[in-house]
Amino acid sequence: MFPYSFTYLAPSSVREAVELLVRHEADDAKVLAGGQSLIPLMKLRFAAPGYLVDLNTVDGLEGIEEDAEGLHIGALVRERDLERSEFVARRYPVLLDTSRVIADPIVRNVATVGGNLAHGDPANDHPATMVALGATVVVEGPAGRRMVAAEDFFHGLYETSLGPADVLCEIRVPRPSPSRGAAYEKFERQVGDFALVGTAAVVEVRDRHVADARIVLTNVGPTPHRSRDGEAVLVGATAMDETFWAAAQAAASALEVYDDLRGSAEYKRRVASAITFRALRRAYARAIGADGG
Amino acid sequence: MMSEAKRNGGSSVKTTIKAHVNGEDREVEIDTRMILAEMLREQLRLTSVHIGCATGNCGACTVILDGRTVKSCSVLAADVDGQEILTVESLSAGPDDLHPIQEAFVENQGLQCGFCTPAMVLSSLKLLEQNPNPSEDEIRHGIAGNLCRCTGYHFIVKSIQDAAHRLATEGSAQ
Numbered sequence: 001m002f003p004y005s006f007t008y009l010a011p012s013s014v015r016e017a018v019e020l021l022v023r024h025e026a027d028d029a030k031v032l033a034g035g036q037s038l039i040p041l042m043k044l045r046f047a048a049p050g051y052l053v054d055l056n057t058v059d060g061l062e063g064i065e066e067d068a069e070g071l072h073i074g075a076l077v078r079e080r081d082l083e084r085s086e087f088v089a090r091r092y093p094v095l096l097d098t099s100r101v102i103a104d105p106i107v108r109n110v111a112t113v114g115g116n117l118a119h120g121d122p123a124n125d126h127p128a129t130m131v132a133l134g135a136t137v138v139v140e141g142p143a144g145r146r147m148v149a150a151e152d153f154f155h156g157l158y159e160t161s162l163g164p165a166d167v168l169c170e171i172r173v174p175r176p177s178p179s180r181g182a183a184y185e186k187f188e189r190q191v192g193d194f195a196l197v198g199t200a201a202v203v204e205v206r207d208r209h210v211a212d213a214r215i216v217l218t219n220v221g222p223t224p225h226r227s228r229d230g231e232a233v234l235v236g237a238t239a240m241d242e243t244f245w246a247a248a249q250a251a252a253s254a255l256e257v258y259d260d261l262r263g264s265a266e267y268k269r270r271v272a273s274a275i276t277f278r279a280l281r282r283a284y285a286r287a288i289g290a291d292g293g
Numbered sequence: 294m295m296s297e298a299k300r301n302g303g304s305s306v307k308t309t310i311k312a313h314v315n316g317e318d319r320e321v322e323i324d325t326r327m328i329l330a331e332m333l334r335e336q337l338r339l340t341s342v343h344i345g346c347a348t349g350n351c352g353a354c355t356v357i358l359d360g361r362t363v364k365s366c367s368v369l370a371a372d373v374d375g376q377e378i379l380t381v382e383s384l385s386a387g388p389d390d391l392h393p394i395q396e397a398f399v400e401n402q403g404l405q406c407g408f409c410t411p412a413m414v415l416s417s418l419k420l421l422e423q424n425p426n427p428s429e430d431e432i433r434h435g436i437a438g439n440l441c442r443c444t445g446y447h448f449i450v451k452s453i454q455d456a457a458h459r460l461a462t463e464g465s466a467q
Contacts, residue, residue, distance in 0.1 A: 001347055002326075003326065005326065006326060007306065007325070008306065008325035008326060008369070008371055010371070032369070035367055035368065035369065035372075036349055036364075036367055039328070039349070039366075039367045039368070039369070040347075040348040040349040040350075040366075040367055043328075043347055043348060043366075044348060052369075054369075054371070054372065056372050080361070103438075104352070104437045104438035105362070105434070105435060105437060105438050106352055106355055106362045106363065106364055106416065106438030106439070107349065107364065107367075107438060109361040109362055109363055110361075110363050110364075110367070110368065191434070191437040192350070192437060192438070
């Protein structure tokens with residue numbers, strides 16, 4: 001099928017992209033990054049932007065760099081490049097966990113990290129991980145540049161902090177700390193599917209106890225779902241399987257999920273507890289350096 | 294999200310892009326709204342590029358763009374200006390001159406209807422380039438972007454294992 005007609009625009013800078021988005025806001029101007037969600041949506045005619053502002057023609061959005069602040073991921077970094085970064089594998093393995101389960105390897109050659117966040121689809125995987133890591137999103141808009149915490153970024157189905165003329169430029173992930181480990185687990189019916197449920201888990205360990213934790217789930221609501229019920233079971237408890245199971249179960253029973261074509265609510269809760277348990281256990285192994293790399 | 298202006302049809306905007314396709318420089322006039330798969334099939338008559346689902350799921354439209362497999366049904370033609378494109382037509386001049394991967398698919402019954410096959414061959418090419426001796430698991434994950442309705446994948450996996458062997462021992466046919 002063919003998209004509705006649109007006008008294609010190719011800016012050479014983010015500033016120019018913002019100006020074009022402002023100018024054509026009334027005609028539903030939309031940013032094009034990897035296009036792996038947007039183009040199929042346009043071909044199904046579920047999306048019909050009058051203007052496409054192509055970020056692929058803008059330089060400077062494809063870097064992966066670390067500094068004293070942490071990791072800077074350009075919005076146009078392709079999932080495959082994140083996946084293949086040895087550096088990311090060593091220092092931020094949870095990003096690899098997440099990238100690796102997005103869609104399929106061909107889509108990942110083109111799909112971008114920025115797009116996975118900006119699209120606001122609750123089934124996308126990076127949002128939960130970024131919320132769990134306390135990441136920040138850098139947005140360029142008509143009023144200039146601003147930072148938005150990942151946990152404040154997702155508002156609802158296809159709704160984020162991005163206004164119609166905003167461009168997501170970069171994602172910043174805080175530096176890892178030696179006593180902290182993070183992992184992402186996803187359950188899908190087949191490779192390439194969206195998650196039935198996914199869990200990003202971060203644990204901070206001190207003296208064999210969980211000093212701090214974050215549990216954030218994918219695709220159990222309109223936005224990434226932070227499970228404070230699960231976290232409450234963990235914080236202060238001894239770091240061991242029984243604790244992780246209890247936390248996973250608490251997280252799962254508190255979920256407001258509904259029957260759909262991926263499964264019944266009961267099934268989703270069961271899978272959620274198993275996936276959450278696995279993510280916690282792996283995050284813990286990384287925190288104590290016992291995961292073998 | 295849909296305004297009247299769009300329903301009445303935006304005007305066609307043409308542009309010319311230059312891409313290096315199957316080893317040749319090509320200049321192609323496209324509508325800026327054109328999808329890469331359409332450009333390859335309609336403008337360049339590279340009909341090995343198949344459109345299975347048109348929504349980026351099946352991978353039958355897979356081509357190699359600047360050294361990476363992409364689903365050409367989900368890439369704008371406007372975005373390939375200055376880039377290198379390979380389709381399966383680049384792998385052999387004809388049935389008597391098959392690439393080792395193609396030979397392996399023939400010998401191992403890696404196809405039935407053949408609709409997914411050009412894409413499968415290109416994905417295999419890239420997979421084996423990056424991982425010349427993949428395990429079965431790595432093969433299955435490597436072709437996860439290409440759906441096949443006929444074979445159940447078993448003989449495709451065998452074809453790729455055989456192709457790996459052929460490439461290792463005989464080298465490329467080219």
